[in-house]
Amino acid sequence: MQVIILPSTHDVALYAADRVVDVINTKTNPVLGLATGSTPIALYEELVARYQAKQVSFRQAVSFNLDEYIGITDSHEQSYRTFMNQHLFDHIDIAKSNTHVPLAESKDAIVLKKSAQDYEASIQQAGGIDLQILGIGLNGHIGFNEPTSSFASRTRIKTLSESTVAANKRFFKAGEYQPQLALTMGIGSILDSRAVLLMATGKAKAEAVKAMIEGPLSAMCPASALQLHEATTIVLDEDAASLLALKDYYQWCELKRQQLYEGSLT
Ligand code: PGA
Numbered sequence: 001m002q003v004i005i006l007p008s009t010h011d012v013a014l015y016a017a018d019r020v021v022d023v024i025n026t027k028t029n030p031v032l033g034l035a036t037g038s039t040p041i042a043l044y045e046e047l048v049a050r051y052q053a054k055q056v057s058f059r060q061a062v063s064f065n066l067d068e069y070i071g072i073t074d075s076h077e078q079s080y081r082t083f084m085n086q087h088l089f090d091h092i093d094i095a096k097s098n099t100h101v102p103l104a105e106s107k108d109a110i111v112l113k114k115s116a117q118d119y120e121a122s123i124q125q126a127g128g129i130d131l132q133i134l135g136i137g138l139n140g141h142i143g144f145n146e147p148t149s150s151f152a153s154r155t156r157i158k159t160l161s162e163s164t165v166a167a168n169k170r171f172f173k174a175g176e177y178q179p180q181l182a183l184t185m186g187i188g189s190i191l192d193s194r195a196v197l198l199m200a201t202g203k204a205k206a207e208a209v210k211a212m213i214e215g216p217l218s219a220m221c222p223a224s225a226l227q228l229h230e231a232t233t234i235v236l237d238e239d240a241a242s243l244l245a246l247k248d249y250y251q252w253c254e255l256k257r258q259q260l261y262e263g264s265l266t
Contacts, residue, residue: 001213001226001227001232001233001234002232002233002234002253003213003233003234003236003241003244003250003253004233004234004235004236004250004254005236005237005238005241005247005250005251005254006235006236006237006238007237007238008237008238009042009201009202009237010042011237012042012199012201012235012236012237013042013043013045013046013199014046015235016040016043016046016133016197016199016235017043017046017047017050019131019197019233020032020043020047020131020133021047021050021055021056023130023131024056024057024058024060024061025056027130028060029060029062029126029127030060030061030062030130030131031061031062031063031064031123031126031127031128031129031130032061032062032063032064032129032130032131032132032133033063033064033065033066033129033131033132033133033134033185033190033193034063034064034065034066034084034088034133035065035066035133035134035135035143036065036066036067036080036083036084037135039135039199039200039201040133040135040199041087043133043199044087044088045087047088047092048088048091048092051091051092051093052091057093058092058093058094059093059094059095061094061098062098062099062100062126063094063098063099063100064100064119064122064123064126064129064185065080065081065084065099065100065101065102066134066142066143066144066184066185066190067080067102067143067144067182067183067184067185068080068081068101068102068103068104068182068183069104069179069181069182070104070106070107070112070157070179070181070182070183071104071105071106071107071177071179071181072105072177072179073105074101074103074105078171078172079101080101081101084099084101100119100122100123102115102116102119102155102183102184102185103115103118103119103183104182104183109157112157112183113156113157115183116154116155116156116157116183117155119155119183119185120154120155120189123189123192128192128193128194129192129193129194130193130194130195131193131194131195131196131197132190132193132195132196132197133197133198133199134190134196134197134198134199134223135198135199135200136198136200136205136208136209136212136223137163137164137167137208138163138167138204138205138207138208139161139163139164139208140208140211140212140220140221140222140223140224141161141164141222141223142187142190142198142222142223142225142226143184143185143186143190144158144160144164144182144184145158145184145186145187145190145222146158146159146160146161146164146222147161147219147220147221147222148219148220149186149187149219149222150186150187150188150219151187151188151191151217151219151225151228152186152187152188153186153187153188153189154185154186154188154189155183155184155185155186155189156183156184156186157181157182157183158181158182158183158184159180159181160179160180160181160182165178165180187222187225190225190226191225191226191228191229193229194231195231195232195233196226196229196231196232196233197232197233197235198212198223198226198232198233198234198235199235199236200234200235200236200237200240201236201237201239201240202237202239202240203239203240203242205239205240206239206240206241206242206243207243208221208223209234209236209240209241209243209244210243210244210245211223211224212224212226212227212234213227213234213244214244214245214246
């Protein structure tokens, strides 16, 4: 894994934006895997700013989001479709028809299973994901792949863990229906992406980050599955990196990489 430790959350967003723009500008039909949550908001703000500054166009881009709550409409205030429209899609030139978020409004298992299969098929049809953006949950989840998710899992129905429901409670009004199930891309689906970029910021994520990078491969930390991916970058602020045992080594690696590419290696 490439582990990059940057001074601030803003630097993490800038780094992620550079990677996204690089995919957009080097591929003819770029396919992005996108994530919701508070962490990628700064990335989306930066992408909107670069679009407004005419530094990037998303006209050729296709996107697939990781997950969606089951049982609420697309237009619900808390749906991940609404989140993506509000934070990114409404402000850039991507064709809405090229943006995909799992369709999970139904509460019928057969309809949901078909929707999950169709989602996998449309990722394939688009040629697979070039760059998958991820956050990490306090419990080590990626997408809504909660602890004990299979490393081979595909897009499917998943019951949210108690800690995830509690962490997301703040977004729902008192007494409002809060979904406890989601349709999520699987860990196997995520590992199929050509490259993965996981962003984590803040002290609260330090334990999960340590388990992901330095812990054993374990279904108890779904993000540890990324150790199996040959092109994973983990980009962290100082707080999220604070518990890493080999922090100095990761910084040393980045220095050597820079020197190698700049031709200044001694
Ligand atoms: P957060 O969520 O970015 O809001 O911390 C990350 C996640 O649960 O995947």
